[in-house]
Amino acid sequence: MTENTARLAANIREIKNRLQRAAAGREVKLVAVTKNVALETVRSALDLGLTCLGENRVQEALPKVAALPLAEWHFIGRLQTNKVKDVVGRFSLIHSLDRWRLALALQEQAARLDIPVRVLVQVNVAGEEQKGGLDPAELQDFLAEAARLSHLRVEGLMTMPPYSPDPENSRPYFRELNRLFYACRVPGTTMRYLSMGMSGDFEVAVAEGSNLVRIGSALFAGVN
Numbered sequence: 001m002t003e004n005t006a007r008l009a010a011n012i013r014e015i016k017n018r019l020q021r022a023a024a025g026r027e028v029k030l031v032a033v034t035k036n037v038a039l040e041t042v043r044s045a046l047d048l049g050l051t052c053l054g055e056n057r058v059q060e061a062l063p064k065v066a067a068l069p070l071a072e073w074h075f076i077g078r079l080q081t082n083k084v085k086d087v088v089g090r091f092s093l094i095h096s097l098d099r100w101r102l103a104l105a106l107q108e109q110a111a112r113l114d115i116p117v118r119v120l121v122q123v124n125v126a127g128e129e130q131k132g133g134l135d136p137a138e139l140q141d142f143l144a145e146a147a148r149l150s151h152l153r154v155e156g157l158m159t160m161p162p163y164s165p166d167p168e169n170s171r172p173y174f175r176e177l178n179r180l181f182y183a184c185r186v187p188g189t190t191m192r193y194l195s196m197g198m199s200g201d202f203e204v205a206v207a208e209g210s211n212l213v214r215i216g217s218a219l220f221a222g223v224n
Contacts, residue, residue, distance in 0.1 A: 008041065008223045009048050015219055022206040029193070031074050033216030035060065039067055041223055046071055054095075054214055058083045065090050076214055078132045081105040088117050095158045095195050095214075098122040098132035103146055110151035117151060120158040120195050123180060125173045128162060136176070140184050147188025156193030156212075157181050167201035174201075174208035181209070 001009070019028055031054040034042045042053065042064060053068070055061035056077025065073050075091040081102055087094065088109040097103060097119040110117040121142065124133030134142055139157075146154050157180060161173035174196050181194050197205025199218035206213065 004041070004223050005044050005048075008044055008220070011219050011221060011223070012045070012048050012050065015215060018203060019206065019213065022203040026206075027211065028206055029212045031076065031195075031212065031214045032219050033076065033198075033214050034064065034220075035216055037216075037220050038224075039064055041220065043068065045219070050219075054216075058086050062086060062090070084109050089113055089115055092118065093155070093193075094119045096120070096122045096132065097146075097154075098124075098134060100142070100145070103149060103152060107149040107152050115151070116153045118153045118155050120156045120193055121146070121154060122158045122160075123177055125159050125176050125180075126162050131160060133159065136180055139180060140186070143184055143186040143189050147186055154186075154189040156191055156195060157184075158193075158195035160196075160198075161201070165200070167204045170201040171204050171208060174205050174210065178209035 019030060029052060031052050032045055032050045033054045035056055046068060052072040052074060054074040054076040073091045074093045074095060075087050076095040078096055079087060079102060084105045088106060106117050122133040123136055123139060124131055125136060143154060146152055157177055159173060159177045161170040164170060177196055178194060181191055193212045194210050195212040196210045197213040199215050202213040202215060
């Protein structure tokens with residue numbers, strides 16, 4: 001085992017242990033975010049037991065998806081409508097449905113391929129102008145309309161709180177998304193995943209109900 005692989009293995013063990021403690025018996029899905037991570041390192045991560053990988057840039061993701069087709073790939077970044085054709089059919093779950101125009105583009109491409117497209121609706125709980133996501137007040141109506149789209153499968157919600165070096169500052173935003181997750185029950189949608197929490201705050205997110213975390217830097221720290 002190379003030094004890089006040994007470091008990666010240690011990182012994975014540490015994150016899985018922390019996640020297990022935070023989950024306290026609940027099942028929490030780990031998405032390893034491979035943005036800016038070399039393909040061979042990603043391959044090593046799969047060999048070490050990670051199965052679900054996340055990318056947020058289409059052009060960086062596509063060669064990795066092609067090289068590692070057996071992984072479960074999630075698209076976690078903001079998706080431009082002109083990239084929808086590259087994403088539908090290649091990614092198991094899209095975390096970032098944040099506007100109606102994108103919902104229609106996903107529906108159109110999925111219908112063209114006659115496959116379902118699984119999505120999470122991104123909610124801008126903090127109201128940050130520079131971030132995508134629905135206003136919480138729009139969520140119920142958006143879900144009701146999305147449920148009418150034949151090839152779109154809404155399976156939960158996602159959010160990104162404002163950046164803070166103190167993970168406790170993220171807690172109110174996670175708590176509010178959890179409340180919305182249980183409050184917005186719309187026929188035709190399945191509230192299965194609550195995607196919140198990244199390297200710096202995933203334990204707080206899990207404590208507030210997250211069952212899907214997106215972790216990159218903590219997993220690949222010190223690995224070339």
